[in-house]
Amino acid sequence: MRQNHENTGRPLDRRRFLTTAALGGATIVGASALGGLDADAAFAEPMPSLDPAITKSAFAEGRITRIKGSVLEVAGSYGDQHLIQLTNVTSIWKLRPTTADAVKVGDGLYARGVDMPDGTIAADAVWVNIVNLYVTIRGIAKDRLHFTHGSHETVGHVVPDTTTASYLGGALTPDLSRVRIGQAAQILGAWRPADDAIDIARVTVGH
Amino acid sequence: MIPVVSDLAPLVCAVLLAVTGAGKLFGRRTAQVAADTVLVRVLGDARRAALALRTIGGVEVALAAALLAAPTAVVPGAATAALGLGFTGYLGYARATAPESSCGCSAKQEGPIGLLSFSRAGLVVLGGAAAATADTSWWSRIADRPAVSTVFLVAATVVVGALTADLDRLWLLPLRRARIRLFGNPLPASAGPAGQVPVAASVELLERSLAWQAASPVVRSALLDSWDDEGWRVLRFAGVYEDMRGAHPVSVLFALDRTATIDTTENPAVRVSLIDDETEELVPADVLAPVPSRTALPLAT
Structure with a gap:
């Protein structure tokens, strides 16, 4: 994260600059601001894939066995090895967007990037310890949810200012009070290797 | 006994x-x-x-x-x-x-x-x-x-x-x-001040927007950074665009109403700008993909 380190001294200046640039000359994409409005446009090229850069991407997953500078050594689940190069523009998610400092040996990860000639993967995006579980809510406490995933009991911690919920396909909200015991839910979160619990990023119920 | x-x-x-x-x-x-x-x-x-x-x-x-x-x-x-x-x-x-x-x-x-x-x-x-x-x-x-x-x-x-x-x-x-x-749900009804939209909700709205489709050839990373400024919520992604001189790393900035969610709008107005990471200059918007003006009909699932 070279650039981030450079910026840590004055991240607000950097943001201020980017905001000014962004709001000054931005293209406003609204209902019809971009793209052809003539009938021919409807028959133009098919829609691009919604996942950016999907076609050029390399994927890797596994547990981090070693961190050497900005290179992560990853042991894949099927006995494969990967070297993941973090760059100054790699997005790193560990419960929330974070920096390379938060990545620890023993963490699991999914990485998407580009294969480099030297065999490493230059990561565009890294998701650390991300888990996506379909569970049944079994208990609700002030700072955590208890749920079963299959026959496994797991604890999901509610993280202030981070955990959000979505009800019946609605927008994500910090309001968690509508979660009910016995409900089926989808939990997106970050696994904690230390105690095998989960920090919850998102609870989706009634989907 | x-x-x-x-x-x-x-x-x-x-x-x-x-x-x-x-x-x-x-x-x-x-x-x-x-x-x-x-x-x-x-x-x-x-x-x-x-x-x-x-x-x-x-x-x-x-x-x-x-x-x-x-x-x-x-x-x-x-x-x-x-x-x-x-x-x-x-x-x-x-x-x-x-x-x-x-x-x-x-x-x-x-x-x-x-x-x-x-x-x-x-x-x-x-x-x-x-x-x-x-x-x-x-x-x-x-x-x-x-x-x-x-x-x-x-x-x-x-x-x-x-x-x-x-x-x-x-x-x-x-x-x-x-x-x-008896005692009510112990989980917080709202973490922050009322009306505060979590960043995840803004990202969710962005990812369903035309702006996201338009920027899809350029965006390569997931969310890097976000901040609020003058009523806007700015979301920063990393991207790459290509022209005759090769590939250039850019910051892709999306600015949208920080109170908007998928509950309040279906077609948010999003400001998209690409800023070249090397020259720090604005990249013209023609690298964005044209988006069909017809909105897709909702699919029954």
């Missing part, structure tokens, strides 16, 4: 052992459960652990039959108590050496060894001890004192049920639900 307790203990123990024993002996998942227990480490491999678990199941079923058929004999009761002691020792050993391992107690629920497992093993010890002192068969005791026997059997069923992990959904969940109904 109290005659009703000791005389009916064989029946209670027999039912408990028959259920857990049959679960281990005939259960299709016994091998799977055994693989998670500490037996694997003691015996060396998972096949032997499964065999051991099935053998114990067989012993439990045999003991149950003996307790039912010869309730006044001392041997089945004593053997049950010994089995309970064995369970307790096994649990203590497993707890000390591998607290995360499954107990394999009932061959259904996989769960770490906890208070429930020990209570269950203790119950087997007590039940076995009581059964060893029985001097009247359980069927004649029930015939003699039907009312007291029924009360005892109901109480025993409740205790055993409460100690069975498999059955706790019958009593634990209603209890927890009642607590929430």
Whole structure:
């Protein structure tokens, strides 16, 4: 994260600059601001894939066995090895967007990037310890949810200012009070290797 | 001991052992459960652990039959108590050496060894001890004192049920639900000030927007940074665009109304700008993909 380190001294200046640039000359994409409005446009090229850069991407997953500078050594689940190069523009998610400092040996990860000639993967995006579980809510406490995933009991911690919920396909909200015991839910979160619990990023119920 | 307790203990123990024993002996998942227990480490491999678990199941079923058929004999009761002691020792050993391992107690629920497992093993010890002192068969005791026997059997069923992990959904969940109904949901109704939209909600809105489609050839990373400024929420992604001179890294900035979510708008106005990371200059918007002006019809799912 070279650039981030450079910026840590004055991240607000950097943001201020980017905001000014962004709001000054931005293209406003609204209902019809971009793209052809003539009938021919409807028959133009098919829609691009919604996942950016999907076609050029390399994927890797596994547990981090070693961190050497900005290179992560990853042991894949099927006995494969990967070297993941973090760059100054790699997005790193560990419960929330974070920096390379938060990545620890023993963490699991999914990485998407580009294969480099030297065999490493230059990561565009890294998701650390991300888990996506379909569970049944079994208990609700002030700072955590208890749920079963299959026959496994797991604890999901509610993280202030981070955990959000979505009800019946609605927008994500910090309001968690509508979660009910016995409900089926989808939990997106970050696994904690230390105690095998989960920090919850998102609870989706009634989907 | 109290005659009703000791005389009916064989029946209670027999039912408990028959259920857990049959679960281990005939259960299709016994091998799977055994693989998670500490037996694997003691015996060396998972096949032997499964065999051991099935053998114990067989012993439990045999003991149950003996307790039912010869309730006044001392041997089945004593053997049950010994089995309970064995369970307790096994649990203590497993707890000390591998607290995360499954107990394999009932061959259904996989769960770490906890208070429930020990209570269950203790119950087997007590039940076995009581059964060893029985001097009247359980069927004649029930015939003699039907009312007291029924009360005892109901109480025993409740205790055993409460100690069975498999059955706790019958009593634990209603209890927890009642607590929430009484004291309210303990989870926060809203983490921040009212009307605050979490960043995740803004990202969700962005990812369903035309702006996201338009920027899809350029964006390569997930969300890097976000901040609020003058009513806007700015979301920063990393991207690459290509022109005649090659590929250039850019910051892709999306600015949208920081109060908007998918609940309030379907077609948010999003400001998209690309800023070249090297020159820090604005990149013309023609690298964005044209987006069809027709909105897609919603699909029935």
